[in-house]
Amino acid sequence: MPTPTRVGLIGAGYIADWHAAALAATPGVEITAVCDPNADAARALADRHGARIFSALETLIESRACDAVHVLTPPHLHLDLGLRCLGAGLHTLIEKPVATSADEARQLAEAARAAGVRFHPGHNFLGLPSYLRLKRLVAEGALGRIAEADIRWALPFAPLRSGPYGIWPLREPKNLLLEIGPHLAAFAVDLFGPLDVQATVLSHPVELPGGDPRPQGMRILARAGHVDVTLRLSLVETVDDRAVTLRGSSGRARLDYAADTLVVDRENTSDLILNPLRRQLDLVGQHLRAGVTNAAVQSRSLNRQSPYARSFRGMCAAIHGRADTPAPDPRFAADAAVHVMQALDDALAKLSPAELTPKAPAVRTRAPKPDALVIGGTGFIGRTLVRTLVAQGRDVRVLSRGRHGPFPDLPDRVETVSASLTDREALVAAMDGVREVYNLARALGSSWDDCLERDVRPAVTVAEAALEAGVARLVYTGTIASYDMSEPSATITETTSFGADMTDRNLYARSKAECEARLMALHRERGLPLTIARPGIVVGPGGPLQHWGIGRWHGAGAVRLWGRGDNRLPFVLNDDVADGLIRMAAHPGAAGEDFNLVGPPMLSARDYFDAIHARLGARIRVAPGNLTAFWAADAVKTALKRHALGRRDALRPSLRDWKSRAHLSPFADDKPREVLGWTPETDREAFLRRAVDEAGLFGF
Known part of the structure; x- marks a missing residue:
């Protein structure tokens, strides 16, 4: 039997999953190494394929753990990594673009010829x-x-x-x-x-x-x-x-x-x-x-061979099958x-x-002195929160995976730092001089263990860091999706419980509920100065057209609603959410409290899409979704995953979970109004102006 080709993956981000799945399906290929400075990402990918973990390319090369590599990092790193891999005698595939210029591509091609190895572009289609x-x-x-x-x-x-x-x-x-x-x-x-x-x-x-x-x-x-x-x-x-x-x-x-x-x-x-x-x-x-x-x-592959997946399989077979x-x-x-x-x-x-030429960033004239830290400040809600804080005269520190944040016009007011949400020491350092922390981070897992590792563990680590740093307030954003919203006759308030058994809820709802439970335990047992926010369906400038809180999208032109679409939804403007979060951090009596940030019941899903048509001239095909049918199809998929694929951890679906996606239960917004003085937009025309006219939903 021929010796298998040992392949290492350099980079463990989104695209690495596609390469790894294709390589695993390629005869005569074995994934033996994953290299990424992000240890958590490298471990998650390596464990699925029985590969060794490396944090530096030099260590990977010295280990002689592979015969070939796939370079899957951001493009500006391709030339350096590619030259080092080729120079070490490794056949090298580089994800597109292989470089940032033709001259760099020529350098890679020449390095491959000089070393007697192959250099392949990752043109998967x-x-x-x-x-x-x-x-x-x-x-x-x-x-x-x-x-x-x-x-x-x-x-x-x-x-x-x-x-x-x-x-x-x-x-x-x-x-x-x-x-x-x-x-x-x-x-x-x-x-x-x-x-x-x-x-x-x-x-x-x-x-x-x-x-x-x-x-x-x-x-x-x-x-x-x-x-x-x-x-x-x-x-x-x-x-x-x-x-x-x-x-x-x-x-x-x-x-x-x-x-x-x-x-x-x-x-x-x-x-x-x-x-x-x-x-x-x-x-x-x-x-x-x-x-x-x-x-x-x-059908035969149980949805594991999409055209995109087949393109990677074909590429890997063509490259490694001709070694x-x-x-x-x-x-x-x-x-x-x-x-x-x-x-x-x-x-x-x-x-x-x-x-x-990109617009030159504003010149910094003073060093910011942040008293607020926003985790997830580069996201939809986070960007608005940061800019609202700055508009109030505050300096803000933003925690991000990279150092390039969306605030080039605010160098005097906003500084961006990078830290892992599981690195307690780095988080404590990021909270230096900060009196309030807003944790807007979220992570979607593919299994419950994945959620515990990627969502719950970071939330607890941030909280423990906040205790150590002595911050005055930690505002954590949960989600209204954790509620059972399946009963139209039940009005939801902050006193409504999530339910004792969340195992039949979707992973996002269950994970966020678990985060809340553990953080509240830290509040009771160790005095964590915690306030929990649960935003509704957030819309406004910078938000997506394809909002999955409303329905299942099929491209930009068609959506199947969660349910009939005639019940009023808990929409809320992004501006109002930011205002509510700031009020939670500032209010002395908000510690240990939770608040549902939902606007008044103005629009159903169908009203929302009718408004988009009337105001922007775009008719989106809207169809009702049979929630019972969704649930039944989900149950069949779960059975196939468990018995055909051996996925014993596949989520057990429930009808109440699917009905909850339709937001059938109305919300009462009395608590944030009375306690915080929060006043979300109540005028329909003003709401639609921000949610539709100024939202940039179609990009032009």
Whole structure:
């Protein structure tokens, strides 16, 4: 039996999960190492695959634990990490973009040649089965002589409107093209060769915090031999349209690479009457076959082989399945990486310096003296809270995973520090000089043990740090989702309990309830100066269009409501939530208390979507959701997970949990009004102005 290829993952973030799942499904491959300075992230990924954990690349290389690596870090780290891995004799795949310029890509390719190892770009969509069929059609001449290629990525990029703003794609205007553009350019280069870029046009600018604009639309005109190539990016709230369309003399092919389907439209030799009928029937048959095939694949794999997952599987099979052949698959060769990055360099060169230069951050004239710490200050509620505190003349410290926060216009008032929420010593240091701490952090787990580790443990660690640091008030944000909201006749107040048994509730509701219980125990037993806030369905500027507190979204244009959608929902403006949190921190009698921050009952889900249509001209397809059917389907999925996949920890669903998602029970908001003097917006027109008109729901 051949010796398996030992692969190490460098970086344990979101994309690492997709690579790891694909590698685990690739014959002859074994994941042996995970390297990440974030020990918790590395451990969570490594434990799932029986791999060793490393915190530094040098240690990984010295261990000789792997033969190949996948570099899955932010792009600005790719060159240094890639050169070190290649220089150490490791075959190296680098997630797209492989670098930040074509020159860097050439350095990586040369380093691979010098070391006698392989360098592969992570252009995963080229691994789709449907793309290989399209490539064969082109090679066989089945589409005739191809004149045009339209390659597009139309998919909302939520961070442009609701953050987090400190991520690499948003740090400079060019980064959005470098982040997404490789997907498009890789198709063109693989099909037709190097691109000669003619023009680049930007559109739909949106301002990030601090008035720093970013384009949400990009169009690149290029040629590859006799083929006119158009690359299009659209990142506003739009219907998902990620496709490669080729127009030739004998046919038109459309590859939907988001769905892994290929449809070919060709003329036929029937007479004038039958020709159009036969043509449409052929298209119907192709769509039907594609839909049935994909449904069968998803059913057999229990939803583990989505088109996105299949793209990584195809890429890993092409790369690691050819490890002993003299030449790599051309789709994933070093030369392809260089040509793709050169096309993006050339596209950026067509823009003016003003279009590529981020707005210069404001100059700091004084060092902030924070008396408030906001954990989760880069999120939707957190950003508003920080700016509200600053507007009141306060200085604020924001705890973030990175040092790039969404406050470039407030250098005199806001400082950003980085610390793990499980590092008590670092948290105590971050609370130095602070009298109030707002913990808005949340983490979604895939199992109860995961929730205990990623959500409950950090919440308790923050609380213990607050006790050690001697802060005057810790405001913790729970959620109204922890309540049983399944009974329309039951009005919920702060005296309403969550229920003794939360094991049949969704993980988010259960985890937040557990956090509250443990923090309240610390209040009773050790005097933790705690106040708990439970915001309702929060809307307002900077919030998402696709709010999952209202229903299950299917792209930006369709939503299935939780229930009929005619009951009044506990909407609340983000501005009002921030005001309530500040009042909780300041009120002497709020320690040991909890407050439900919900606005007056003004709108149902259907009222909300009707308002979006009336005020913005966008009709979203809204359908009622049968909660009993949701519950039954969930029960079937749980049974399959437990018995087919061996997931004994799969959540036991309940009908009351699904009914609670519809927020059937009304809320009374007397306590925050009477105790805190909190006054949420009660005027419907003013509410809709902030929640819809000024919210930037569609990005333009």
